[in-house]
Amino acid sequence: MTGHGQSSSYVASSPGSHYRGDQPVQMNPQGQPYVQRKGPLRLKGYLHIFDPYSVFKLQSPRFYRKPGYGYEKLATHRHLDCFEREWVGDYDDRYISAYDGKISKLVVQSVDDIYDGAPNSTWRRTFIRNIAPFYLRLANWPLNHVDYDRNGGPTSEDWPMICVKWFFASIAITFVVCCSLVGTPTKAEGQVRHEGRYDPVPYKYYGYPKVARNALEMDTPRGYGSEPNPVAERVLRPRYLCFLRDEGSPAMIMNVEEWITQYKAEKNLSYVFVAYTAEQFRTTEDLRALHQMADAAARNAGVPAYWIGCSCMPEPDNLQEDVYRICDVIRGAHSVAIAVARPPNDTQGINTTDLMLQQWGKRIWTFPEVLLAPAGKDIKVYTRGMDLFNPTEVAKNQFAIKVWKGDAHVARQLVDHYEGNLILNQLELVTLALECLHNRDTTQYLLGDHSYALMGLLRIRPRIDPTDSAFQAFARLSLANDSEQLLERLICVMPKSPHQPWHSMDDAYNAKLWDILPQECTIAGVGNDDTIILDGCRAANIRWKSFAPVAYKKIPSWKRLAAQRLIHLGGFTMLIAMVLLSIPKEQGGAVTVPAGAFLLVYSIILMGLSPWLLRVMYLGKFWGTQGWFFGFEGYMDIDTIERQIFGGRLGRLKWTPYGSPLSRHHKNAHGDCIADDPCSDPKTKAFVEQVKNARPGEQRVFTLVDTGTMTVTLFVAERPPVCFLLAGSEGGMQRGIGCSYDWTTQTMYRETVLRFETPIVDQIFRVPRVKVGFKRPLYPIRGLAEIGEAKGHLSH
Known part of the structure; x- marks a missing residue:
């Protein structure tokens, strides 16, 4: 590297x-x-x-x-x-x-x-x-003015100062050694704590989660059952459909169950899902034209009905559930048709089918409509004011480059997945889909709309909770599905930017989410304030107020043992030398003075070497x-x-x-x-x-x-x-x-x-x-x- x-x-x-x-x-x-x-x-x-x-x-x-x-x-x-x-x-x-x-x-x-x-x-x-320790600082003091990073070691300019400092350091070290109780400096090793392990974090969480994996951990039973994270039922067929009548007559909006009972035609019940955006169809006249386009789409497909959002969700009590079950309606459709028009009060020059389609593709709810469209079938695009019996046909695998140009490379992978050409695992699917959905615009109905749009792409869907924040909705969705510990991985991401939103998976180390492997950690629940309850991790405290002596372990060395004995003897040798030199000649000084002089020279040499000997004692590699x-x-x-x-x-x-x-x-x-x-x-x-x-x-x-x-x-x-x-x-x-x-x-x-x-x-x-x-x-x-x-x- x-x-x-x-x-x-x-x-x-x-x-x-x-x-x-x-x-x-x-x-x-x-x-x-x-x-x-x-x-x-x-x-x-x-x-x-x-x-x-x-x-x-x-x-x-x-x-x-x-x-x-x-x-x-x-x-x-x-x-x-x-x-x-x-x-x-x-x-x-x-x-x-x-x-x-x-x-x-x-x-x-x-x-x-x-x-x-x-x-x-x-x-x-x-x-x-x-x-x-003070004596270690003394031992290193003679060299502490040398800039090793700049010069690699002492230079000719450094040596005069080193010699002067070495002289005073030698005297000071000898004094420290002589004043200690055993003639040797105190050990530099710190205290062994927790058998050598890092300081623990004495933490305990006493609160309740908003959603727990286990129902026994909830504070009170939820209003919709005893499940901790209730799952919504899938819709096998739409509640309402617009059934075709004679050509030129408007379609009949009718409850599907009633239609089946009345016409006994359940086997022949097929419909076209008509996708559109309210940005292009707003007024009553716009909606009338929209139904004409939908009628033509159903007749061209040879089916008796079509589903369209503005008319097929008439029950106010079930409106919220119906909105977030549209994905099931798409999955059950014969085919998907898209209706586009020039938006009212257009100031951006959106006057071609391609531009209208690109505006349609910027909306969050239109993205899953394409992904979930029946595989292997082209999607027909009907443009207001143009020949409705000759719509534009767009292959699903061309939507990325033709419509979703902003994130074409990512969106294409999702299209290939739902077409069965390139199967993504669950983690890749959720990661890529969430990225695409957050790149799109929406008129917010609930805070968790992005997660609810994502929910339509997954097998298990929790029930909608209007009190959810965007994060809580996503966390509940992740808990309900086998998302391969997505939240456990997401919390380990280092944001590239300090203002990066929680849903962004951009990692400062340039790793993908699937590169991160959770270590025996699981999410036990989702908190009430955009938090998660993480279980099984390891934790160590950080000491900010000061450094502390560090205990260490080294293998025995004859060199260090010799240095310890020499520096240990240095102070005593000088004391003995001084005593021998002070004995008068008439009391045997003639014999003791030469010995004292020899010991004095010896002790002076040891004194001069004391900074080096101390460094030898405490140098060496740590084995722990x-x-x-x-x-x-x-x-x-x-x-x-x-x-x-x-x-x-x-x-x-x-x-x-x-x-x-x-x-x-x-x-x-x-x-x-x-x-x-x-x-x-x-x-x-x-x-x-x-x-x-x-x-x-x-x-x-x-x-x-x-x-x-x-x-x-x-x-x-x-x-x-x-x-x-x-x-x-x-x-x-x-x-x-x-x-x-x-x-x-x-x-x-x-x-x-x-x-x-x-x-x-x-x-x-x-x-x-x-x-x-x-x-x-x-x-x-x-x-x-x-x-x-x-x-x-x-x-x-």
């Missing part, structure tokens, strides 16, 4: 790259690097406590900055945690603590530019702290690490991140090559895939700078450090996700849904989707049923100075 990895709509990929060794260097047209570095990043750390806007509190983290915005106090909300403790308070940003299960205020560590910048968030911010998801707002280079966690540049952390739409990678001379710093792409770098001034509801840049795989991922989201739900896999990677938490409704809202290496699945705990939403609504906000901070309390 050459060049960079996937690009997103947020940040386009760079125009080109040059190489220096194995590392890509972005070059401008003048041959100069786009990203000019000025050496390793320096963080202020605890110097931020002297900032006038830093606030102190007793709990960790002890210093933070208040947000610039707050949510309006429109109501008091209630939350019940997994231990049934009740929290009551104002709406604000919170997360579920992995420590005690309570919902705590969200505090996000941020890079200096963001922490010191405009207070443009609704969550608290804190500065990034270096949590590495404690799983943590650390997050911070903004971007830092990989060396700076490693210094904050491990004390120095040790080469342990790597960027993910394809974990995010912002990830970048290249192929080296050996054909290996090498991950690049995302900000080596100048457009990504410019985007990172731009979003520092983002307002609530706008995209921001965050960084995730995964210590389980020792990788770092730069990603985009509106809010910092508080956890990741592993719900599917794709392309040999796990898809993790980064979710923010709306504690007022117990809903996890999708903020981003990242790709993780598959082994982390075994290190993440399962979570009970989770209520998941596709897009978190923006709660009304105002300046924090106007409304004050949110307040709340545990009621019991």
Whole structure:
């Protein structure tokens, strides 16, 4: 694989790259690097406590900055945690603590530019702290000014400073060792938690779904039966038909059952389905002409009747059911005829049959009328004002290129499916049909009209529920049919655009919906607020407030053991040397002084080597690490991140090559895939700078450090996700849904989707049923100075 990895709509990929060794260097047209570095990043750390806007509190983290915005106090909300403790308070940003299960205020560590910048968030911010042991920072201090990314190592300009810093570091390390109880520094390993697994998400959903898979889980029986998602019966024949009479006489509209009883002619009951659009036939005169065209269509087909929507649904009580059962009427028809006319008050020049037909084809309800027309028969098009006995004939497989030009390639696949030429599986059928239907216009009757139009193409159709939103109608339809876990796959899609609607299946990783495989996850129900109840996924918390020491496992090494013993002896050797040198000659000093001098020289050598010995002790490959998801707002280079966690540049952390739409990678001379710093792409770098001034509801840049795989991922989201739900896999990677938490409704809202290496699945705990939403609504906000901070309390 050459060049960079996937690009997103947020940040386009760079125009080109040059190489220096194995590392890509972005070059401008003048041959100069786009990203000019000025050496390793320096963080202020605890110097931020002297900032006038830093606030102190007793709990960790002890210093933070208040947000610039707050949510309006429109109501008091209630939350019940997994231990049934009740929290009551104002709406604000919170997360579920992995420590005690309570919902705590969200505090996000941020890079200096963001922490010191405009207070443009609704969550608290804190500065990034270096949590590495002090002696490790001392050991790496002599080299921390060297820019390895730029120069590959120390240069002649760096060595004088390295020597000076090395001298002082050696003295300081020796002092630390001598002052410790056992003469050796404290272990750098962190505490093993949850047997090395990632922090769990102590979440429990207590609510009821609007529709459940199992009727026992409903709050009250539905008005139309005890089924959780009742299915509508199929119509075997129309309720009414327009029966032909003598030529020149208008057709007789009659109940089909009564006609069969009266004429005893059930076997000969055939009819033509007449399709039209109200955009072209509106007035009484238009409808009279429409019936004339329908009459001619039935006579030309040699059948005794025709069905037309304006006259064959006369019963107001059954109108709603009849509208959404038209698909059955089409399936039972002898043939389908289309009536077109020039629309009233035409201002677009729609004056030919082709243009009239294209206008007809833009309507949502006309699309299934063509797909469900009897296979193998051409569709006759009747044009008002033209010879009705010589209609235009259009083959079904030509409708895509002739009528549906906007999405011809997708629509043609659906036509071929219903013609039996190219059979789609259920997932492909629903995916392609939904895309086509949402490309068409409709005069909305119910919010779920697009899903109800789709419903006519599927075998099982839930009953119409006027209270459904568009998403709820689609979700109920998906639950009723064997849609191959469509919703489970759809929630794993990473939107290409931040404003992408829920029904769009455009994926930022350019994967198709059928490429995503749900991982032991199922939809248990549909929520009341355009959410789904997801069961069986794995979930891990993200730690935003600070880094933490990382426990790790390494194989024993003689080199590290020797370094440990030498640095252990260094302090004691110097003490013994000082004692021997202080003995007067008359008390045996003549013998002890040479020995003391030798030990002093030996201890000085060990002192000079102490920074190197310490690095030897803690270098080496990890064979296992404690799983943590650390997050911070903004971007830092990989060396700076490693210094904050491990004390120095040790080469342990790597960027993910394809974990995010912002990830970048290249192929080296050996054909290996090498991950690049995302900000080596100048457009990504410019985007990172731009979003520092983002307002609530706008995209921001965050960084995730995964210590389980020792990788770092730069990603985009509106809010910092508080956890990741592993719900599917794709392309040999796990898809993790980064979710923010709306504690007022117990809903996890999708903020981003990242790709993780598959082994982390075994290190993440399962979570009970989770209520998941596709897009978190923006709660009304105002300046924090106007409304004050949110307040709340545990009621019991």
